Amino acid sequence: MKICITASGHGLDARVDERFGRAPFFVLVDPDTMQHETIANPAMDAGQGAGIAAAQSVAQKGVNAVLTGFVGPKAYAALQAAGIAIYDGLSAGMEVKTAVKNYSDGLLRRSTGAQARKGSAGRGRS
Amino acid sequence: MTAEVFTARQLEALHDHPYATPVIAVTGGKGGVGKSTVAVNIAAALAARGHAVALVDADTEAPNNHILLSLPLKDHIDVQVAMPLVEPSLCTHCGDCIAACRRNALFLPPDQTPILMGECNGCKACINACPTGALLTRWMSVGATCRTESGNLTLFSGELLPGREESTIIVRALKDRLAAEADRFDIIVVDTAPGVHCTVIAALAGAGCAYAVTEPTRVGMHDLGLILDLCEMLAIPARIILNRSNLSGSQATIAPEAASKDVTVAASIPHDSILLQSYVKGLPVVGTNPDSPAARIFTDLAARIEREWLK
Ligand code: SF4
């Protein structure tokens, strides 16, 4: 099992970044062993299609679930196509390790659909 | 969008066009400020003064110049883009197509075949990158360009199909179509889409100057600021055309904005019922009521454009 938490820094003490496509880092954690690895999000500064590119890098890492604040419609479709579970609604102040614990304790809920948050998700028309 | 800053070389490439005919743009950060009315009246006034005018309606999501001129849209040419179509039996899941797509339009789920999910601009990079020939080219219509001649004025109009997102591609196709006969015209007037996105940049490319149409409201001033910044970034000299200039407090609203951006107000057009009637009738006021106040302003502006660009 490997879960991905969108973060503003490295490791388990980093803070959650609410954005999926444009989060600077992905912390990849095995919730059973708490072994972890941080990867930079290559799509953070992408001009176009950040959500799809972020989903691509997460999928390539063999992630099973994504924990984040919100996921835009295209990233949502991509993650679903890759069979990756989405847990959204995390808030930015939270530490990565708390998010993992909440996940393990079954406190997080599976996302019911893509979220559009004004000024954050996607860049609109190019 | 407008975060990126262009280098001198990028600007040169952006403004490069294969003809010497002067180009003026009519633009506006906000919709509904009378941009198209200004564009068709400038074009009609220039045509009435004996110049061969190309009017380019580059607002491809809501083209209306033909309506304001009561002209039919003629000579449709389909605009198509190449999109990748996957032949699953040939795909080895190598991911080369994903790496090649600079727009991140393709997604490759593990052990599956690529899916087109994002905004594809038809560049074919993925198709060329695929080592096994698993990506085929599928041509898709995204809209059309039209060309209608009426006396001295030739209208080039572009229209995006409903539900498509490729308005920039239509603007480019429109400009290519114009470029093929640009030398025949004395002047080219481009009516851009409202806003400050890529489609507007594509429409502004190559313009010698831009008239930014606005109205004296707070929203109008805010959006005017954005379009003036964009013109500055593109190194296009801009001037303001103030519409509905008889709204109260109008000069007090526009003066600081113009001063802070070091831009002049080229014309102030008061709201006027004759102008409105001409709009409803679909005939430029410079033709229907040449002696009305608004028509005189447009004719005067056309005369100044003539002195500046049509020696
Ligand atoms: S044609 Fe170009 S933009 Fe479209 S999917 Fe292929 S590489 Fe991406």
Ligand code: SF4
């Ligand atoms: S480049 Fe061709 S073979 Fe490789 S994943 Fe893409 S479609 Fe499949």
